[in-house]
Amino acid sequence: MQNNELPPFINDLDETQKEAVLCTEGPLMVLAGAGSGKTRVLTYRIANLMFNGVDAFNILALTFTNKAAKEMRARIEKIVGPDARNLWMGTFHSVFAKILRFEAEKIGYTSNFTIYDTDDSKSLIKTIIKEFNLDDKLYKPALIYNRISSAKNNLIAAEEYINMADLMASDEANGRKKTADIYTEYAKRCYKSGVMDFDDLLMNMHKLLKNHPDVLNKYQHKFKYVLVDEYQDTNHCQYMIIKRLVAASRNICVVGDDSQSIYSFRGANIQNILSFSRDYPEHNIIKLEQNYRSSKTIVAASGDIISHNKEKLEKKIWTSNPEGEKINIIKAMTDSEEGKMIANSIFEAVSNRKVNYSEIAILYRTNAQSRVFEEAFRKISIPYRIYGGLSFYQRKEIKDLIAYLRLVVNPGDEEALKRIINYPTRGIGNTTIEKLVFIANQYNVSIWNVIEKANHFEVLGAAVSKLNNFYMMLTNFRQMALVKDASETAEYVAKQSGLLKHLHDDKTPEGVSRFENITELLNGIKEFCEDDTNENEKNLSAFLQDVALLTDKDQEEEDNSPKVTMMTIHASKGLEFKYVYVVGLEENLFPSHMALQSRVELEEERRLFYVAVTRAEQVLTLSYASSRFRHGTLLHCDPSRFITEIDPRYINSTLMYRGKQMPSKESIFGTEGLGDKKTSLTKLNIQPAFRKNISLNTNKQTGEPDFVPDDLTGLKAGMRVLHQRFGKGVVQEVSAEGINSKAIVLFNESESKTLVLRFAKMKILD
């Protein structure tokens, strides 16, 4: 660095933040508590490097989401100008994909490799399991995928897996001793197809640096300063790549918060942050402990929560913000009542307290929980936006066109080929495809190679001419791609493949929307080609790489009207809202029943709760339901243990209960209920017999559900009913109208049950 002047923008920072920005040389770990201005420090740090004469090309900043990278780049650009465009900034996956495409030949790929998403990977694994004649009940594709993924994240290649005694032993113990063979075949098939999965992008990057000293040397000198965001979420593979990259310069700055490590299921290793000091003995540690985001109450409550964890680094988070309101707790009878109560609470906040919809967020543990809130919000017209779930790029029609494009770039792409070889239908049925796969495996070539030589295989019979047509169509597309840009090629492919016509002919509402989505994708490709803010190439290959690594959160919102945000807690990381509702706080749901096996897992759930709570700036509301319809069964639920872990001093004593204010604290903190840590998963006895004759499918022609309980129209509180199993009862409350409505019914003057009307065969007596 040439000059040591202080940049003018430095005065925007507090003393510790300044320190973190100015300490540019050598290893630095910034432990940044929630709301402590972590992004600010990162952006200013990069700006300061550039201010002091470091070339943008020599700075590498790695993040976990595209959004974080994009935002940071925009903020830096505001400070230092357009030079910020030259920064190497992006997600681990996208930066490494870019480098790998450039260095592909070194590891036996071409720069036209395509990327398998999770679905593609699982589908291939499933195929392999079938080919191996293994029991797919034992060898579940998702399970094997996770096993392979975590091996890759730990830098264990297929050929090494067999030598890992502990892995092999645990596979053997689970009766899945062929896992190693599946991994080997999977890796072979991906390589043969010229394809990388998400984990390969990391593992191959590591392989590249490890086996090619010249390449390592090149990037070590290129990236003079390396910054890593959310360091607590890095896995072993990412950790090793970083370690190699900075070995020469040792200018590594990691920013993270061990209390917010919530991705261990994806291989994240909290040890990476806990042992930074051991890896870099000459390091500095700076702790950002002032929270600028939340009220004193919320900061104190969150500190309370995290103090229950054993594994953590010492931090004292404090704030000079006002005391703020106490935390509200909402207890509902059922999940749909929970939705209704929160909808009312939001309605109240917006109309009486002048809160904007966009300042409100609903956070939940699982995506499936969004449904009840959607229903409740729609009923009283609260605008909302759901993040996660099925994203644009996961829709069938989008994946179909993308599959065509992937095949154009890389005809070896097996999953893409299987997806569209007979879509729209062109008479190449399952039997033919099976034959193709069989031949391909026999000759150890790709399916595409077999199609190329289809004439040589008599077994293919009448299908040969159809395969020839398919081959010619695709060859035509490939030639097109050589001379035209991504946009024109895509349009041509959409038309000539028959995909566009096929969707156009479908006049059902879904069909129309599918057609619109394809049009939108084509527009998106056009924009990609016309976009001159990034320096990237505009060919199909570059576009596909972008798309493969895109997530729902990265999508631009077309309509900017204020909306309530709904998302999983995982997706909420890095965001903040004035009003936050953390919902579904029930034992076995949050903490998840999957995480109750060990202390370590429970601590991660607690960190997740910590993340949720610390998203809130001013008002925090926690809610739970005492019964919930989950996985096809109505369950009795106990409140989450996390609620009891908050000091009652921070909790509002006027509690909401079924829409009314309840003065008593005892109903929450009394003897029954919360204090009791025992979990119960009592199934209310809705016998399978009642579901026997009820099909959950909707009729495709009319869109109507197959079964509607005709006796129950107009069911209201006070009515006497006869239930097939429980006998006579009195309706206490009906939650909503329509097919999914639930009724609380009192049977035998004592036993109250919440019934989903769809499943409850009852008669109205009066």
Add this chain to the structure above:
DNA sequence: TACTAAGCTCTTTTT
């Protein structure tokens, strides 16, 4: 071969 209805299973979080 293509399509559909019915039946079965599984169900946390995601770059």
Add this chain to the structure above:
DNA sequence: GAGCTTAGTA
């Protein structure tokens, strides 16, 4: 509630 498989029909 969704995805997948199977069986049956066009």
